[in-house]
Amino acid sequence: xxxxxxxxxxxxxxxxxxxxxxxxxxxxxxxxxxxxxxxxxxxxxxxxxxxxxxxxxxxxxxxxxxxxxxxxxxxxxxxxxxxxxxxxxxxxxxxxxxxxxxxxxxxxxxxxxxxxxxxxxxxxxxxxxxxxxxxxxxxxxxxxxxxxxxxxxxxxxxxxxxxxxxxxxxxxxxxxxxxxxxxxxxxxxxxxxxxxxxxxxxxxxxxxxxxxxxxxxxxxxxxxxxxxxxxxxxxxxxxxxxxxxxxxxxxxxxxxxxxxxxxxxxxxxxxxxxxxxxxxxxxxxxxxxxxxxxxxxxxxxxxxxxxxxxxxxxxxxxxxxxxxxxxxxxxxxxxxxxxxxxxxxxxxxxxxxxxxxxx
DNA sequence: TCTGGGGTCCTAGGACCC
DNA sequence: TCTGGGGTCCTAGGACCC
Numbered sequence: 564x565x566x567x568x569x570x571x572x573x574x575x576x577x578x579x580x581x582x583x584x585x586x587x588x589x590x591x592x593x594x595x596x597x598x599x600x601x602x603x604x605x606x607x608x609x610x611x612x613x614x615x616x617x618x619x620x621x622x623x624x625x626x627x628x629x630x631x632x633x634x635x636x637x638x639x640x641x642x643x644x645x646x647x648x649x650x651x652x653x654x655x656x657x658x659x660x661x662x663x664x665x666x667x668x669x670x671x672x673x674x675x676x677x678x679x680x681x682x683x684x685x686x687x688x689x690x691x692x693x694x695x696x697x698x699x700x701x702x703x704x705x706x707x708x709x710x711x712x713x714x715x716x717x718x719x720x721x722x723x724x725x726x727x728x729x730x731x732x733x734x735x736x737x738x739x740x741x742x743x744x745x746x747x748x749x750x751x752x753x754x755x756x757x758x759x760x761x762x763x764x765x766x767x768x769x770x771x772x773x774x775x776x777x778x779x780x781x782x783x784x785x786x787x788x789x790x791x792x793x794x795x796x797x798x799x800x801x802x803x804x805x806x807x808x809x810x811x812x813x814x815x816x817x818x819x820x821x822x823x824x825x826x827x828x829x830x831x832x833x834x835x836x837x838x839x840x841x842x843x844x845x846x847x848x849x850x851x852x853x854x855x856x857x858x859x860x861x862x863x864x865x866x867x868x869x870x871x872x873x874x875x876x877x878x879x880x881x882x883x884x885x886x887x888x889x890x891x892x893x894x895x896x897x898x899x900x901x902x903x904x905x906x907x908x909x910x911x912x913x914x915x916x917x918x919x920x921x922x
Numbered sequence: 923t924c925t926g927g928g929g930t931c932c933t934a935g936g937a938c939c940c
Numbered sequence: 941t942c943t944g945g946g947g948t949c950c951t952a953g954g955a956c957c958c
Contacts (some may be wrong), residue, residue, distance in 0.1 A: 609925095609926060613958095626926085627925080628926095672957080675958080748957080753955060803929095810930095812927085814928080814930075815927085875927095
């Protein structure tokens, strides 16, 4: 790094984003345990989207059943998810990032983005981002600074809340080496267990692992990719190509399991109508449909089918109903999902849309 | 404690073709 | 009369992320 004027990857992550947006419009909630999830009713089947730091102190976290969260933090304020409000706040945050000098912005979700920038003082640049976002939206964020996407992403947690942290090839193993592989972005519970079966427990282990062993276990692409993840290596290119959705899906979890074929068909028709509305808004032909079912009691999750078809409302609905016919009769159904896949525009087919393997 | 809803990408294996 | 090898497409399923 002899040239101090260097391209950096910054990972900007809003602090307790959803809870923060809710507190902004209800200032009396500041300092209280706040939980946002489902329709705000802890007696329903739903999970926590975000908990405020005060609620987290009670052991409440994202993905936890709302019922459990309410028991852990009995005095918490529980609010329904208001997606349009978060979309609106998110757009303001992203516009602020794009307005920073020299910034290339790749949005990852409602509350996070990569920012690529060439600067000789990334910490100062990160502080300017934090100030600008706070001035415009009254929201706080943390910034991870890295020399690759993976390192920037992993750095952010060490900067929370409201801070920054720098993770580069120089300190990656020192900071991350002794940690379990599940802390890596892209390694979840299943992969970390399969890695452990090969004696690969820490990030250090993964960084030194035999690529042939990994390829045999995870395939020719994922195997080597996991090792790269262990090293923190990979792309440092922030891609601001506008996102093109591959498809749209709708799913619903029934508050009470359903069994009757007529109920199932009715639910499928409603989901299909919503999916088709989304697809029509995108204006691209449908090239496939899928159905996801989850039977009670839990975790039997199956993508039943996907068929090439062409966009035509009646045809798509007919295909979906044909798939519904495959659902095992008499088994209680707790979740139903319908998905439509769309034809990609020609210029987005090869190399112009961000992909996970772009890391 | 008993698990939402929106997505993306990868892999295995069968069908089919030459 | 027992059966190669390579390539591509499609489906099903698994895993991950926010």
